[in-house]
Amino acid sequence: MASRNASHSDDDVRADAKAPRRERGRARVAALLEGAGAEFAEKGFDAATMTAIAARAGASIGSLYQFFPTKDVLADALLEAYLATLMEGLGQLREAAPTLDVATLAHRLTRALVAFRAAHPAFAPLVETPGRSLPAVVGVRERIRAEIAAVLRAKAPGMKAAEAQVRAAVVQQLMKAAVAIQSEASFAHRGAVIDDLERVMMRYLDETFGDPGAGASRGKR
Template sequence: MASQKSTAILSAGSGQAKSPQRARGHARVAALLEAASIEFAEKGYDGATMTAIAARAGSSIGSLYQFFPTKDQIAGALVENYLNMLAETFRKLSEAAPTLDLSLLASRLTRTFLKFRETHPAFVALVETYSYALPGTVSIRERLRGEIESVLAAVAPHLAPAEITVRAAVIQQIMKGAVAINGDTSIAGRKAAIDELEGLMQHYLHEVIKLSR
């Protein structure tokens, strides 16, 4: 149930991107992606420009276009990187899940999206505009749900695949709820509300695991 790389995301936009062949090229691409992440985080997808990204990276605009002919493509490459980071987080959680205390597993699941968005603000900016700026919105949700399915399969191995899919969708919504509460400044006790969600997650996981026995 682990996710596969989404070619739809990497192929966003038009034009043929040049793949780096040497260490110097890989370093240049890394610098361009880092500059783009800052630009998107500060200005959003619409406000970011290729000229500003190149300048922030200390690169020529021609060099940027060699590797990323369009803004869609550099945004897509960033999203792919972020999804791979999240996949690795879930992979480690899947491996550890069978031995984790249920309260700790609930805490990690509840706060995974929340913590990732705090440390990767460009991901927030790109995902929020993905539905109209870039293709593959559904693939993001599906890929992340697939990672959650892997965690569930590790702790509830006897649960039917169809049941795991349904339960993973519910867990995904609880995780997104933590993000929504954290961003709602009208809620005075946001930390307490997220703690409540964590308790809900723990109860739900307990019921899921009980069903699989």
């Protein structure tokens, strides 16, 4: 069965994935994805095995292959599930953005990816594995940036699309900086740095939304 962990062409992999039709099957798939997430988070994509994933899920290897014929298909499905969760969270922020003050919006944006990565530790290994080209990975950054741009335009409806893309790229980099510093477990001052990044985010959003003086006063809170 080891060969089934290897990559295959799209013709003999993607079309074989089985979607569950009954509640029992959906529960089984959820358990398999949870097991895969734990295995990928602990060992990374390359070292993870289908046998270990099935064991974590309390399922037979046959049951795993019934729904996910290869490790690539399984990883792809898991990453798509993670992205759906992230997009849903950003979508909720987009809906709330018109009613949020800049300080609150800055807080939620700065910490959105930190919270998401903490809740989904397998996300980074799947996205950042060298040499992988899973369909779900393609355009991940662009998808996230587009949703951030939508958040900004929801707050400032008059903002042009091109400007929103530029502003979203800056916001995205600040969000990623918060993730990067949070990952430095040996650094004792992570919280203080993320607080400072939030203040930087707030001042940038103040300028973005045309209220450059507000950041100074809110920064004292």
